Amino acid sequence: MPSQLEELVSFLHSSQPAVRQIALDNLVGFSTGPTAAIFKYDNCKAIEDLKNLSQEKSKVLVQQSVTILANLCDDDQLRKLVASDEEYLEWLTWKICDLENTSADIMCVLLSNLAKEDVITKVFCFTRENTDKSLPSLDRSVFKSDKLIDCLMDCFVKGYDRKLNKYANFDFLSYFFADISRFKRGRQYFIEEQEYDGVVPLSKLLVFTEKYDCKIRREGVASTIKNSLFDSETHERILIDEQINLLPYILLPIASAKDSEIDEEDMFNLPDELQLLPEDKTRDPVPAIICSHLESILLLCTTKVGREFLRSKSVYPLIRELHKNIEDEDVADLCYRIVNVLMRGEPENDQLEELPSKAADEGDGEEEESDDEAVVEVA
Template sequence: MPTQLEELVSFLHSPQPAVRQIALDNLVGFSTGTNAAIFKYDNYRAIEDLKDLSKEKSKPLVQQSVTILANLCDDVVARRLIIKDEKYLKYLSLKICDLNNSSADIMCILLSNLAKEDGITAVLNFVTGKDDDELPTLDASTFKSQYVMDCLIDCFVKGYDRKLNKFATFDYLAYFFADISRFRKGREYFITAQEYDNVVPISKLLVFTEKYDSKTRREGVASTIKNSLFDSESHEKILNDEDINLLPYILLPITNAKDSEIDEEDMFNLPDELQLLPEDKVRDPVPEIICVHLESILLLCTTSAGREYMRSKSVYPLVRELHKNIDNEEIDELCNRIVNMLMRGEPAQNSNIEEMPVKNAEDSADAILETVKWI
């Protein structure tokens, strides 16, 4: 016999809108923690009901159903049931880009939660166009690309101040970008110029490494940068492409204008963006985000060309100043490893440090970098 709560879950597919709304009102609070087990009732039938409810025109129905779906992503089975429905995944991705969507931000959270699964790479293939009556039509004056992924990037870049959609900031797309960049196909997207505007997507995100009023944006973008550097064969291209101009946006968050012991020659070699910092320039206030940028620097040190580039741009003095002025065990460890890579001599013959590839979506930069070695 079903429990009272399980019976309530079954009301999500009631033909009466008022009953469905009452069920949602009472179920949102049970969608996290151990209570979420009630949604397993009737072989997870609620997942289909919630997806249907998230397409309704009523804002409360949409907000509550998407919130429950986002919370249920903690359950691997539920998460996989949602993402295997590519039709729904496409609907969700396009609906985020609907500039009149008052639930866009909670949908961004759901999309980012789904990005733990391999199936998220399907988003990279989705195209706009009304091939289904359920799919929204996007504003052609705002979105110039036929690919939904490009449109999501445009939402994130152009919509941070609510001028694109007054209901949304799209901040949580940063976490979606970070997770999809864990997959090779995602990394390739971020470092490849797109046909519709001939711009490399990662270059559009870099400015948000300094957006100190949004931890979500900074954290997600920092992780996207780091993940995009997992493939060492792309490092030389990325570092030398002036249209990307990656290095300053990794270094600025770890730099303080009051760092005093950088001599004139080292200062001259720094990227232009770091040579005349305003007096109020401070480091990123979140140590964990600084660590992500240090991991990116460490990844860029896995080839001899990358190390030489880091030396030529006075990366060592900046890391030294960070090390001296921040009391944090993890930052201390990462700084020591970078200094070790940059300041010890190169092998007698021209060679690289062996790249340790990402073997699956769960690998981290730290796991890879612990195993680099001279060859």
């Protein structure tokens, strides 16, 4: 006999709208923790019901069903079940780009959670050329590309602080970007100039490294930058490309106006953006985000051209000041590793073996999850 909760789950596919609403009202609170297992009742039929409910016109139905789906992503089996539905994934991603969508932000949370699965790379294939089914509307005054990934980038960059959609700020797309940059196709996207606007996507994200009123954006962007640097053969181009101008944006979050012991010569070798900082300039308040930027610097140290470039830009004195002025073991360890690489003699070959943890698609799967890699649960 099914339990009362399992019976409640079965009501999600009732033919009566009022019954479905009552079921959702009562089930949201059971979608996290051990009780989430009830959604596996009857061969996980609830997942199909929830996907259908998320496409209803009712704001309440959509919010609750997507919230449950986002929370259920903490379960590997249920997450794979949702992510493997290509048609639903395509609908969800285009729906986020609907600027009238009142549930865009919670859908961004769901998308970022689904991005833990390798099938997320399908988003690079989604375009508006698909006419087999009706897709959510697209405002052509905002979106100039037919590619879904370009439109999501536009949502994130142009839509912060509810500038595009009064119901959404698209912050959680930063976690989605961090996850797709684990894959080589994702890394290539972020560092290559895009045909539709002639801009390198990574350069659009850099300004958010100092958006101190939004930890989610800074955290996701910092991880996206780091993951985009895992292919060492691209480092020279990324560093010297003035259109990207990467280095200042990974140094500014770790710099403070109180770093007073950098001498004048070193100061004027720093990138222009770090010279004569305003008196109120502070470091990122989150040590984990500082660590992400330090890992990016360590990745840039893996080639001789990268090390020489960092030395020429007085990165060592900046790292030295950070090490002296912040008390965090992880930060201190990364500072030590960077200083050790920059200040010791050059190895016989150009490549160093020392790397931060590899991107997830290339690693052994046993590393501890960072905050942006973990599934986001919604209260």
